[in-house]
Amino acid sequence: MHLIDRLIEQIIEKRNPTVVGLDTRLEYVPDHVVERCSGASPFEVAASAIFEFNKAIIDAVYEHIPAVKIQVAYYELYGPPGMEAFRLTAQYAKSKGLIVIGDIKRNDIGSTAEAYASAYLGETPLKNGRMPAFDLDFVTVNPYLGTDGVMPFIQACKEYNKGIFVLVKTSNPSSGEFQDLPVEGKRLYNKVAEKVVEWGKELMGTKGYSHIGAVIGATYPRQLEELRGEMPNTYFLIPGYGAQGGSVQDVMGGFDANGLGAVINASRSVICAYRRSPWKEKFSPKSFADAARAEVLHMKEEIEAALSHNGIKPW
Numbered sequence: 573m574h575l576i577d578r579l580i581e582q583i584i585e586k587r588n589p590t591v592v593g594l595d596t597r598l599e600y601v602p603d604h605v606v607e608r609c610s611g612a613s614p615f616e617v618a619a620s621a622i623f624e625f626n627k628a629i630i631d632a633v634y635e636h637i638p639a640v641k642i643q644v645a646y647y648e649l650y651g652p653p654g655m656e657a658f659r660l661t662a663q664y665a666k667s668k669g670l671i672v673i674g675d676i677k678r679n680d681i682g683s684t685a686e687a688y689a690s691a692y693l694g695e696t697p698l699k700n701g702r703m704p705a706f707d708l709d710f711v712t713v714n715p716y717l718g719t720d721g722v723m724p725f726i727q728a729c730k731e732y733n734k735g736i737f738v739l740v741k742t743s744n745p746s747s748g749e750f751q752d753l754p755v756e757g758k759r760l761y762n763k764v765a766e767k768v769v770e771w772g773k774e775l776m777g778t779k780g781y782s783h784i785g786a787v788i789g790a791t792y793p794r795q796l797e798e799l800r801g802e803m804p805n806t807y808f809l810i811p812g813y814g815a816q817g818g819s820v821q822d823v824m825g826g827f828d829a830n831g832l833g834a835v836i837n838a839s840r841s842v843i844c845a846y847r848r849s850p851w852k853e854k855f856s857p858k859s860f861a862d863a864a865r866a867e868v869l870h871m872k873e874e875i876e877a878a879l880s881h882n883g884i885k886p887w
């Protein structure tokens with residue numbers, strides 16, 4: 573089955589377009605988890621604690637969500653053991669039936685982009701054959717280098733039934749500095765969106781959406797709505813909900829008339845739910861995973877209610 577169709581089926585089955593972001597820093601991991609972990613170096617202890625934390629979160633939420641997004645920066649932070657925790661987290665999430673999005677925001681000249689694509693989506697060529705290194709489902713891709721830098725990722729999507737989300741309009745405060753620059757009567761992000769649509773035509777699933785998606789921030793609701801109109805066959809990965817201030821109403825413009833077309837990522841608001849109101853009053857640090865589940869279920873209800881309120885009959 574096409575990966576993008578599987579994502580859509582998972583969203584419909586779970587009745588939830590929420591993606592949990594595993595942006596796990598050591599300071600988010602409660603002491604009782606860290607105390608159970610050992611290792612030959614502080615990085616190994618940290619990586620082991622992060623993996624234990626991630627497993628508990630995944631166990632608590634996997635029945636309710638279609639996918640997780642793993643932010644590689646928080647694993648690089650702990651050196652090689654951190655990257656092993658990244659790989660193990662992806663593998664564990666997959667074993668629970670989840671789709672895994674690697675937030676790696678990579679790109680380079682074509683030959684180097686090919687190495688990134690092989691590492692994260694495809695297989696690494698070895699002396700006697702090939703082997704997957706990280707074997708993620710989707711990765712985020714930076715389009716700044718142009719078509720020849722993106723093509724190796726698209727090639728890997730074709731060969732291995734994978735997908736990418738290309739940065740189109742990011743959620744951060746300075747995103748307009750380059751992305752909103754006027755180009756040939758449009759904004760730069762509109763021009764990138766046109767390219768994403770063109771690239772996506774080569775890799776359509778059977779449910780009207782392409783394997784080539786776009787990242788668009790919840791913090792720019794007007795642009796989200798505008799781009800939904802311009803990119804009817806492009807799935808959106810929408811970060812910026814929760815900790816960055818994006819609200820459920822802000823993400824509504826990303827959905828199509830069937831409540832599809834968008835997955836909403838929430839990282840800190842879910843994995844740190846046990847440290848934040850209202851959940852910190854109800855859950856102790858020992859119950860951090862239950863707090864994450866409560867936040868996911870709350871988010872799911874909020875999205876479903878907002879879709880109905882906007883006249884969209886979800887799923």
Ligand SMILES: O=c1ccn([C@@H]2O[C@H](COP(=O)(O)O)[C@@H](O)[C@H]2O)c(=O)[nH]1
Pocket residue numbers: 593595643675741742743744787788789811812813814815816837838839840841
């Ligand atoms: O435009 C973008 C692209 C990616 N991100 C990433 O999403 C999460 C957001 O985390 P929260 O804790 O929910 O704010 C994080 O991994 C970012 O690197 C983004 O925020 N905006």
